[in-house]
Amino acid sequence: MANQTPGGYNGKILRVNLSDNTISTEATDEVFCRKYLGGAGFVTYFLWKELRQGIDPLAPDNKLIFALGPVTGVPLPGSGRHCVGAKSPLTGGIAKSEVGEFWGAQLKRAGYDAIIVEGKAEKPVYLWIRDGEVSIRDARHLWGRNTKETQQAIRAELGDNLIRVAVIGPAGENLVRYACIMNGLYDAAGRGGLGAVMGSKNLKAISVRGHKAPLISEPERVKELRQWLLANMKLVKEFQEFGTGAVMEGYEISGNLPVRNFRDGLFHGVKMIDAQAVKDTIRVKMEACFGCPVRCKKVVKFEEPYPVDPAYGGPEYETLASLGSNCGIDNLKAIAKGNELCDAYSLDTISTGGVIAFAMECFENGLLSSQDTNGIELRFGNDEAMLKIIELIAKREGIGDLLAEGTARAAKAIGKEASKFAMQVKGLEIPMHEPRLKLGLGLGFMVNPHGADHCCNMHDTMFVTEGQLKEFKPLGIFEPVPIDDIGPRKVALFKAVQLKQIVFDSLVLCRFLPYTYEQVADVTAAVTGWDMGVMEQLGVAERILTIARLFNIREGFSAADDKLPRRFFQPKTDGFLADKPLDTTKLEKAKSYYYTLMGWDADTGIPTPEKLEELDIT
């Protein structure tokens, strides 16, 4: 293949070393782009290639990588996303997270496909990237300020209100292990502690502005796909009206809703905190990412009992459940306030809610006393406690310093029975979906290299009726598999869906857009000019996932780390799942068959030499 730049790419990667202030660029060729696509593919490849084994994720040796995909910033609904990754300070394995807003589209227009940040600045700095010009600027005056203040200050001092900013707040600066990176004020590269890595580098923000529209191989075809989506907005009607979180009552009934640290099933306040309630009570408008007509992002505003700033958007489903039902809280305004605080401090709402729920259960079981908690009555349902704890975590004050370490480390420090209440996989707190209901999702929590991940995963409830299956037929799936099945057919289905999501995360394309898989291949072809079908895309995803596995193995992970918390092998206390614990043997068999399907050793989960050679991983 010739060394040329395909459509959708700039063919250029920006490397910034903050230790010695060097800024350089590197060219990428077509073979590399086609082998790794971009986004999660680029992030995974560079972390695996460039990081030394055993480094401290919060040391200058770690690298923080921002990668666009060929689709990022193309005028197409769902193209507003990119991927960020690093060695995770929370899991010690590979971390990556996709995020929307307009930042990625700006970076594409500024002339880069990725940024690799190395080293550590002597004092706080921020990056300023404008149309291929890059500078490292003093950020001492921004340190300690929240995300909104920082974004405003940067825009003001650079004199351009259209600058897009990826930024950390105090939680990132304070190395909270699940601090996130905010794009603007309500889009987070949330999971795995990427904001702490950014903080460890004394990097406060990356501000971007660009003007060069990406070259597209077949603009007319992209236009047609855009028009198809506009003509089929009915497919996302509910999503457009509510964003995530419209079906929480159904989740409670089916048992999918986490209640009180995944302990319980029933949550009578569910209708008070769902997206309908948000719409009816505190929502003022909906917002969108770059190029997207769906506008799925809630914006909320109120003044009493405390003001919530609409600049920080509003809570998504994950937040409604993690700060809500999973903490036993049915006060929507408190949840919205908690959401605002997390966005302002740059905290992952899923891990934050998970840590708080864990602490609440520890408190209720006498493993934490009110002396430990700075006098806070840290009980399920105490919304004021929840808000206070968020502040303490972000500032690492009092109990917050312990909880800033994440559930797994906190459980270890507390000792005794605390690990029973630690709802995490590989150190990453469980998101708001229930593996006792969705068994394939449980397998995904187990084997995902990033830990418990609900995005790069299947949701078994989407494969139950024939109507639902239509979209998956191009993957070879045309017969329903029951939700509670975890046999080989479910495993094969999980693998296909997981690989497809990696394609989305590498292009990068939003999973909420109703493109069929064949349309996704069409999007890729139209943007890049490659004749890239579904099958080739799945091959690319297999390569990326196998490299992520290799990364973790290098860091000492083994098959023993691919496991769910013990609680899932017990029933819920009430509700639909009160008699439906998971079965260890079945899950372990499924895991082994998943390894087999991936070409990894069935027992150890280590990729076989033959598979590595086949995938050209060297």
Add this chain to the structure above:
Amino acid sequence: MANQTPGGYNGKILRVNLSDNTISTEATDEVFCRKYLGGAGFVTYFLWKELRQGIDPLAPDNKLIFALGPVTGVPLPGSGRHCVGAKSPLTGGIAKSEVGEFWGAQLKRAGYDAIIVEGKAEKPVYLWIRDGEVSIRDARHLWGRNTKETQQAIRAELGDNLIRVAVIGPAGENLVRYACIMNGLYDAAGRGGLGAVMGSKNLKAISVRGHKAPLISEPERVKELRQWLLANMKLVKEFQEFGTGAVMEGYEISGNLPVRNFRDGLFHGVKMIDAQAVKDTIRVKMEACFGCPVRCKKVVKFEEPYPVDPAYGGPEYETLASLGSNCGIDNLKAIAKGNELCDAYSLDTISTGGVIAFAMECFENGLLSSQDTNGIELRFGNDEAMLKIIELIAKREGIGDLLAEGTARAAKAIGKEASKFAMQVKGLEIPMHEPRLKLGLGLGFMVNPHGADHCCNMHDTMFVTEGQLKEFKPLGIFEPVPIDDIGPRKVALFKAVQLKQIVFDSLVLCRFLPYTYEQVADVTAAVTGWDMGVMEQLGVAERILTIARLFNIREGFSAADDKLPRRFFQPKTDGFLADKPLDTTKLEKAKSYYYTLMGWDADTGIPTPEKLEELDIT
């Protein structure tokens, strides 16, 4: 999925029991059609489901199955094919063979998707199928007559010259283990002895006439694909001009051409017997299958030194090499005569040439004497001997009775060192391609359930340059793999190509048409109305191939049967491969990795229970 008939299918299977003269029809539903497609898929499924273990392939217990695919008979280039199968009298395993001409299109118009022939008629019969009416007719007067006489007689007695006839000649009647079934006079369901199974049932012919054009889901889309092909005929220009066999000189130079029972490399007469020579000396025209503008089928005619009847077409590459170079024969007219005899008697030209070459080498090595051979000097290069032996085989006279048993059985009967010269896998004679050159093809010869098969196989020379790879990109193949590589990348490539060919054989679509794989998926979608992408098609193929494997395992086959003849592990005597024997260890490793990729046990090649459950094989 609803129980309805998708486009391209009649939804009806004809079952004829010749023992008790019952004729019945069975409905197929959409789920079944989508799971097995048709053609090779249907054949494999029914043989596996309906045959008892251990039956004699020539006993009434065997079933002979003719299956169309959804594409068979659709007005589209390459759609003139169907598949025939049975338990093979040659290998004892599963046999299936695809064949062109117009017979399949007629059966589609007569209202059926398949015919399952069971039992054995008391006296010779033929079937007459006309627009859904089926009769079993006396064929005593046809028994012993060659294919042309039979076809003419049937058309005359039924009073319709447009009737299409699948027919056996004396070789089928005489149960020659590699007798084929002829569609018309020059298209053979060639391999595995299907003509002997037909003969064992006292079934002389199946004559078909139908008038109901198949229903197509999206006729306009089919028309577009047809027009695309017509506009791109340049892609098959050489093929159109010569049919197969144009590049035999190149084959000789590269070592691909089998010479004297695969022993030698150089064959100085190669230019005298290639398709160019056919065109320049004896060819009178080109003919076509149903719906095909390519017209790749040679027709030859001459009177001296013996007449050759143009009604029997002319020799394809496989015949030019098997009766030519592989027997050391450079007399083109003798090869054309041999081709005519095989077509008239219904003999597979590949196995026939293979058996004769084997016998020649035995003769030259003193394992057969001229007493054994009825006085024939059975030496390489003796074209008259070759023609005489064909007659003896068809009639099972003298040495012909032994050779009618096939190479493997004959070698056993001759004993001593004869097995060294038996070029076969699982009993099926090796077709005219050299595994010492094409290592992936060698793996295909080993593992194919039907024995050494060059159609459902890869030709490594097609994956060497980037230009060649374009077509394979939708399969995830976008980097060349060297011809002589047999590592994991080659194995994965082989698997993809093998599965894709099974899709072709199940649709049924001609492999020589230059549709891309994505166009093949488009063809399927346009005909059936299913949104069936490349990926789903590969899944279907995996199911079919795994069932074929199960069939053979039931019959006692094991991994030990997946092996090449010893000769391939020695170099050729001269030419390009004079220093390039195959490496047993590498081939065995490749075989094991192939099993792994298929989800079969890496050592035994037995499909794992998990894979069976995943593929819904029950």
